Amino acid sequence: MSRVLEVNNLIQYFELSVDLLDKFSIKEGKISINEKRVHAVNDVSFHIDAGEVYSLVGESGCGKSSTARTIVKLIEPKGGSVRFLGDDITHLSARRMLPYRKEMQMIFQDPYASLNPRQRIIDIITEPILFHKIESTKKAAIDRAKSILERVGISSDQADRYPHQFSGGQRQRIGIARALAVDPQLIIADEPVSALDVSIQAQILNLLMDLKDEYGFSYLFIAHDLSVVRHISDRMGIMYLGMIVEEGPKENVFDAPAHPYTQLLFSAVPKIEKEGEFAPIALEGEIPSPIHLPPGCLFASRCDKAMEICKNVRPEYVTLSPGHRVRCHLYTSTGQETSIDE
Numbered sequence: 001m002s003r004v005l006e007v008n009n010l011i012q013y014f015e016l017s018v019d020l021l022d023k024f025s026i027k028e029g030k031i032s033i034n035e036k037r038v039h040a041v042n043d044v045s046f047h048i049d050a051g052e053v054y055s056l057v058g059e060s061g062c063g064k065s066s067t068a069r070t071i072v073k074l075i076e077p078k079g080g081s082v083r084f085l086g087d088d089i090t091h092l093s094a095r096r097m098l099p100y101r102k103e104m105q106m107i108f109q110d111p112y113a114s115l116n117p118r119q120r121i122i123d124i125i126t127e128p129i130l131f132h133k134i135e136s137t138k139k140a141a142i143d144r145a146k147s148i149l150e151r152v153g154i155s156s157d158q159a160d161r162y163p164h165q166f167s168g169g170q171r172q173r174i175g176i177a178r179a180l181a182v183d184p185q186l187i188i189a190d191e192p193v194s195a196l197d198v199s200i201q202a203q204i205l206n207l208l209m210d211l212k213d214e215y216g217f218s219y220l221f222i223a224h225d226l227s228v229v230r231h232i233s234d235r236m237g238i239m240y241l242g243m244i245v246e247e248g249p250k251e252n253v254f255d256a257p258a259h260p261y262t263q264l265l266f267s268a269v270p271k272i273e274k275e276g277e278f279a280p281i282a283l284e285g286e287i288p289s290p291i292h293l294p295p296g297c298l299f300a301s302r303c304d305k306a307m308e309i310c311k312n313v314r315p316e317y318v319t320l321s322p323g324h325r326v327r328c329h330l331y332t333s334t335g336q337e338t339s340i341d342e
């Protein structure tokens with residue numbers, strides 16, 4: 001199976017503006033710079049093969065969107081590497097990224113904010129088709145745009161309308177059509193249904209899954225909602241404070257969650273489903289600040305199984321079964337084989 005995306009040790013952080021007068025200070029007789037960094041993505045590695053759906057799951061603020069935005073180079077990676085379709089794209093210039101941009105499209109949570117309100121739908125879809133030279137004439141591009149709109153459930157009679165003339169669900173369909181228009185190999189869907197009414201969510205999810213089978217692309221799917229992830233994923237990664245703490249085939253992770261954080265996350269699900277609530281999962285305990293990350297396991301402060309070593313040493317991956325791996329000292333200390341590459 002060919003590898004579409006391979007992310008290794010990805011790092012992303014954001015500098016917070018420090019008051020100019022506080023920018024430098026004297027420490028032990030030497031001038032030092034006062035940096036305030038939000039460590040959004042801390043050593044993230046995973047891959048996606050052709051036709052796969054890989055889901056990233058985790059609480060709000062754990063770095064899912066930052067990971068996605070770094071992969072597509074909306075923000076430059078600060079460390080690590082991104083290989084896409086076999087090529088290292090980590091440091092490609094905007095110009096050299098162009099052919100890869102066509103192959104990786106994003107669908108966003110808020111379809112309204114991501115559609116230009118002053119552009120007609122037909123122009124929103126036609127523009128990338130012409131830009132990436134999928135069709136060579138305007139007429140052919142318009143025909144292609146209309147047939148894709150029809151495919152996602154928007155009548156081509158409505159193609160001359162503007163985004164505000166559509167409902168939330170229809171706007172997300174238009175966002176999906178825009179991504180599909182250039183025939184990408186990877187679609188990164190960042191919470192594509194969480195802003196929609198619950199009744200619409202299933203329709204859009206079904207559409208997303210049907211399209212994958214028809215067009216044969218892969219998904220990086222970002223979600224809060226574990227019931228959604230359970231339906232659509234092949235493999236999944238559980239993120240906590242910018243790190244994937246556990247990943248594996250969906251069945252392995254759901255049937256035998258190994259990391260105490262995954263276990264907590266899953267134990268929160270029945271309550272959420274019962275209350276019919278799709279809000280971000282909120283767990284108890286103190287989350288360390290992403291500005292000052294602790295030296296050991298990032299989850300130690302909330303973990304009821306934490307040992308002394310957890311406070312001081314960052315755990316490496318331990319492979320539990322093929323493809324199922326966890327970053328937790330409960331497994332390293334039992335002497336199982338530690339492996340980063342399987």
Ligand SMILES: Nc1ncnc2c1ncn2[C@@H]1O[C@H](COP(=O)(O)OP(=O)(O)OP(=O)(O)O)[C@@H](O)[C@H]1O
Pocket residue numbers: 014015038039040058059060061062063064065066067280290
């Ligand atoms: N442009 C930015 N400047 C400073 N901090 C940022 C920026 N973007 C994200 N962050 C911070 O990085 C961390 C990760 O944010 P991110 O948006 O990636 O999380 P998320 O998992 O997508 O959350 P959500 O589920 O709420 O969408 C958070 O602490 C966030 O406040």
Ligand SMILES: [Mg+2]
Pocket residue numbers: 064065066190
């Ligand atoms: Mg996000």
